[in-house]
Amino acid sequence: MSLFEVLQSLISDYTIRTVALGSATLGIVSGALGAFAVLRRQSLLGDAISHTALPGVALAFLLTGSRLPLTLMIGAGIAGWIGTLAVMAIVRRSRIKQDSALGMVLAVFFGIGLVLMTYVQRTPDAGKAGLDKFLFGQASTLMTRDVWTMGSIAGVALIVLFLFWKEFKLLAFDQEFGTSMGFPMRIIDILLTTLLVAAIIVGLQTVGVVLMSAMVVAPAAAARQWTDRLGLMVVLSALFGALAGVSGAVLSSLTDRLPTGPTIVLCISAVVLLSFLFAPNRGLVYNWLHGFRKRRNLAMDSVLLDLLELADQHGSRRHPHSPDALRSMSGNPLAVDKTLAELHQLGWVVRTEPGLWRLTAEGELQANRRLQELEVTR
Amino acid sequence: MNQTASDNALEVRDLTVAYHEKPVLWDIDLTVPKGILMAVVGPNGAGKTTLIKSVLGLLKPAAGQVSIFGRSYETSRPLVGYVPQRGSVDWDFPTCVLDVVLMGRYGSLGWIKRPGKADRDLAVQALGKVGMDKLASRQISQLSGGQQQRVFLARALVQQAELYFMDEPFQGVDAKTERAIIDILKELRSSGKTVLVVHHDLQTVPEYFDWVTLLNVRCIASGPVTDVFTEQNLRTAYGGRVAFKSQIAAGTEAEP
Amino acid sequence: MNNAQIEIQLIAVIVAAACAIPGVFLVLRRMALLSDAISHAILLGIVLAFFVVQDLTSPFLIIAAAATGLLTVYLVEMLNRSKLVREDAAIGLVFPVLFSIGVILISRFAGDVHLDIDAVLLGELAFAPFSRFEIAGTDLGPRALWLMGGILIINLTLIIVFFKELKLVSFDPGLASALGVSPVAIHYLLMSQVSVTAVGAFDAVGSVLVVALMIAPPATAYLLTDSLPRMIVYSVLIGMAGALSGYWVAHSLDVSIAGCMAGMSGVLFAVAFALAPRRGLLAQALRRRRQKWEFAIAMLVIHLFTHEDLPEAESECRVDHLTEHLAWSESFARQVVERTVDSDSAVLEGPLLRLTDSGRAMAREAIVSWAPQG
Incomplete structure (x- = not known):
């Protein structure tokens, strides 16, 4: 298929257009929020959140019997949030360090999620619940209502990010100075983490829980190489995320047996590699x-x-x-x-x-x- | 004495801060009058940074009260400026000098509102004072240690506070920066501000400061340098661990 | 219990034990997430090696996969050293790429590779007894049992032989190099162990759940003991307990065994997190409560002690004055006084508190222990 045909189908083909819109949305929001996660050295928190979302998806389905994206996303969001709180509680209240807490919560929740998935698959009416796509993502199943749901969550997250930009910057750069000026930095921290959870659940259906973390880390890591300004970094990160999301998702839905999540990851990783090599000032070349x-x-x-x-x-x-x-x-x-x-x-x-x-x-x-x-x- | 509370910039009463069962600061009473430059000195682990942080509400004390200009810290917060230790932030953060200085305005801006032209002018002015106006748009990772410290100082200046807390502003800076900082401290004092500085270099205390607090978990002594910066007090504060150059004590020891 | 069930449990227990041993050092060295990276990246090694040898049971697969694991570690370190990104981001960048390539290769050539996505994520513990290890036509048991048994023995041997070095490098890398123990060599030794173990366990429990078996039991053990040898033993035992209980939960609910093993390791951690004798939440809460009172009583007796026999004692030692002097709330001050009197450290004489001899001794002791060293 030539590039021209791809572009043509982007405009005319309903499915492709939906897929592109959805993956652009997820790329933008995970790129933007990922920038903060990377700067705060929380790159792998995204990995933990996305893995812990899996039992949430399965439970939401088991409890409601609904396959509505909003229901599943709410389940994923709640589980992701609980996972994050678990990591924070373990680090604050025991001698277990961040890395162990993240790794353990990630793998244990994921294991429970898989157990619930095998359980779901056995229930008679839910055999085709389509929860499988949450593992590695499946862009071609995106429908207009999915994109609307994703877009709404992403829109709210981006508006909040814009409104509290100053506070989030303060949190990322100098939390104690913020506290000394009277900002409740703990609450700002929780707010930003909630936005990250939102960004991740927006992408789950397309990219999948296993690889969603790459969409948090990679666009930001690439964007950081091109600029020394936070604002520009967030914008670039969102752009890179959208670019990789759209190209990966479209490529995958036009090709047989090309899972979406891994394809998007390879696209964004190519962007990262190019940035590492050729970015002015920091690039290796x-x-x-x-x-x-x-x-x-x-x-x-x-x-x-x-x-x-x-x-x-x-x-x-x-x-x-x-x-x-x-x-x-x-x-x-x-x-x-x-x-x-x-x-x-x-x-x-x-x-x-x-x-x-x-x-x-x-x-x-x-x-x-x-x-x-x-x-x-x- | 018939002093009213508001004649003092800072009053600390019976402040105790503990990690687990061992106090880091124990029963500190401290009075800082308005318009002075005060050094807080003491050996490592004496609780100097802890003192500043608990006064600023960054740490929760086990007991004690803090009042600033006669009122609680919550109410007096706009009157307080803070220069944290330089090493407490990531200097590779993607931002420029002016932007960091503008953060000093965030407190008076409050939620959501962004800094405007007036704030920007203040920041540029503050950068001019610390001799950094030409570097306003420079990425912060390209600054030397001394320049980083000046940026932090400028950020505190735009807070337009009455009482400043500075945590080791002279740590690892070049002689020129040290000079510049001390000039600014003296300028602050002459405009009636109060500055409390955690300081490491005992030799420069008499030259730079007019008041001093000797701290080692307890408050050993606090008052005008000429009264309390004595060899005996220093020995109490530092124990046997530090050998003093006798000229420090000799030069400043007050009459008995 | 039939024969296959026993074999599955045996494999589960051995996998858990083999994973827990290198996991101890990952947890202590704060490198837990490298196991996540390695266990994902080895998929690519397995797939590529399979294309070459066309045999899923070839030992060459293990070597190739372990090499991919080490490559991952090397790439993460290289990125970290380049200062382009920090270590957490470096890990988060490297393994998704390698894993993605592996997954895509499997999907594209699904017909040719007897690996599917489910197997990658879940392993096939239930099917493990079907693959037998035979020599000259004699059935010696499941292949997985021999493989993981071998890896367990290797891990045990390496830990015993290099115990001193591993310990030194984990707690004081600087001293280790000064003593001629190369932290880099020990690091790669450990990473090789993690890689080989992850490859072996991959068949049984899949790529993500390996991480649970490597990290959760050592983290649990870390809450129970301070001694390194004990931590290793506890980790192995906890891992085995998680594996066995996981198997039975899976059996009774008819769900994924590997998933339940991971889940049960999490449950065991949660129990230790809440109830561990000294480091559990409950013990911490009790201790904090006790310390709060002990600290307050000590403050009170010191206060009384320093003002004893002084002219201001009349005012300073009045009960109703304490709220002001120590900045305590009235009810808190009252309770502290009660407890102080109960412990015979002071007696109430009207509105005044007076120290007893034991209270004086306590104050002296507290003053000495609170005073700064030096």
């Missing part, structure tokens, strides 16, 4: 190139300064010197010839006779400028 340029500039500066010093020693700026003399002064003797060639290209040094170099007038100017810079910074 950028740093590698930058480091290279920096090393080269340093080498050029040091040869220039060495030539200036040699010239001063001989009392004449026109006196040429051999690369050997420069090598003996340089910290990196092997690079001297190469650096001289580069300086020659710039017209800062000139070869007076084979194997002898001196500064040009421009080179002398440059060398003196470097010398001054060094003195200022010293």
Whole structure:
């Protein structure tokens, strides 16, 4: 299928359009809230919340017999919330550390969820309850009413995030300072965590409980590489989440036997990889190139300064010197010839006779400028 | 003496703070008059930070009362500014210098409302005072230790408080920053503000501060530097653990 | 109980024991979530190795899967070192990718791989007895029993041989390197154990529930003891108890065995969390209550002691003055006074409280123990 056909079906095909809208919604809200989770070093709280949501989904179905997305999401939300509270209680009230508490709550709740799922599957009228899709997600089952439910929850979460932006920023950066100014930081913390729970349950049906945590961590980790501003980071994170959500979900619903959750995860991970490599200032490629340029500039500066010093020693700026003399002064003797060639290209040094170099007038100017810079910074 | 309560910026009565059964601060009585620069000194684990935090309501004391300008902390909160330890936050957080300083305005803004032009002007002004106005838009991870401390100081300045608590503002800063901070402290004092500083360097106490509190779980002594910064008090506060340069004590020991 | 049931229980117990041993060190070293990452990532190793050898019982699968586990650990460390993200985010980035690739490969080639998504998440403990270990036509029992038994023995041996090193590295990595024990080597030894154990347990309980068996029993044991050898023994026993009770719950409700094992480990933790002798919620609440009164009584006797025989004693030692001086509420102050008098530390003389000799001794003792060291 060509890109054009995909785009065409995005606009015309009802199912594809629904899937795209739903996954864009989940990407935006999990990306935005995920930014805060990552900054607060709570990346794996998302993992715990999404896994603990599973028994909530199954119980909601068992208790109400309803397959309405809102019912299941409320069940998931309550269970996710209880899981979070359990983690907090364990960490506060015992010597068990955060990592163990998260891992244990995640796996135990998930185990209970699976037990309930096998139970649901045995009940006669619920054989096709369709709860399976909550494991790895199934975008193609999204219907208009699902998208409406997701959109409403996401909308409320984003509005609250916008309203309490200042308070959430304070919480993430300096909680104690917030308390000292009279903000009830505990309540703000609970509010933000509730929004994270909301963001996660919005995505459960599409991405699944097992991999939803990636939609919390990955967009934010990618966005952080591109910007140093919180606002922009949250917006970028939401955009990356939406991009990966839509492309993964559409790809998966157009292809046979391509589970949605894992596909979305691979899409967002590609974004992360590109960001790690190519983001300016922080990206690995950028740093590698930058480091290279920096090393080269340093080498050029040091040869220039060495030539200036040699010239001063001989009392004449026109006196040429051999690369050997420069090598003996340089910290990196092997690079001297190469650096001289580069300086020659710039017209800062000139070869007076084979194997002898001196500064040009421009080179002398440059060398003196470097010398001054060094003195200022010293 | 016929002092009314509101002549004092801070009054702490019988403050005890305990972790489990052992007190970290025990029966502290402390009176801080208005308009002074006070150093709080004492050995590690003496409870200096605990004192500030429990006065600010960040820790719950086991017993005791705190009043600020004669009223409870809850009511006097807008009059209080706070400079926490520099290491207490993540300096890799994605934000810029001006934004951090603006956080000092959040308290007076209250819920939901965002800082406006007036707040921004105040923040720029405060950054100017600490010599950081040119770095207003810089990402905070690119700051040196001294610059970080100046940002925190500017954030406290825009709180426009009457009473400031500063937790080790001189910790790990360069000499220039130390000078700048002390100039600002003196300026605050001359405009009638009160500043309480947790301080580590005993040698600079007489030079920088006019009042001092010696703390070691209990309040050993508190008063004008010339009266209480004596070798004997220091020995009581620090026990045998710290060898004093005798000139500190000699230079400041008051007449018997 | 038929033969298969006994075999299933035996496998369950051995899986739980084998998981609990490396789990102890994961919990102590605050690396519990690496087990989550590893247990997910090994799926990719299993699938890829299966494509090569086309045999789900090949030992090559275990090696390949364990290698994927170590790769995960290495990738997390690399990301962490790059300073691009922090460790928690690094874990959360790495394993979903590897796991996703594994799941997609299984779904795409579902017909060719005898693995399905249910097996990945739940394991197939109920079917474990069907896969037999045979030598020269003689049935030696279920294959899983031999495999997990072997892993258990390896884990036990490694723990015994490297006990000192593991302990040192867990509690003081700095000292360990100074003494010539490489924390990196011990770290990877432990991670290899976690990987191999996770692969072995994968068949039985699936990828997510391995985490419950590795973390919950050691966390429970951590609430019960301070000694490392005891913690290991308790973890193994608690893991086994969770496995057995889980099996019977599953049996009676006819639901997933692995899920019930995880659930029961959680229940055992919850019981310990609430009722553990010294660290349980109940014990903590009782202790806090006792400490509150002890502390208040100590404050009171010290107060009386410091004002005894002084001119202001008349006012400072009055009962009705205590609320003001110690900033206690009236009813709290009254109760403290009652308890102090009950303990014979002080006597009431009209409105005045006077210390007894034992009260004086108590005050002196409290002053010494409260005073700052130095």
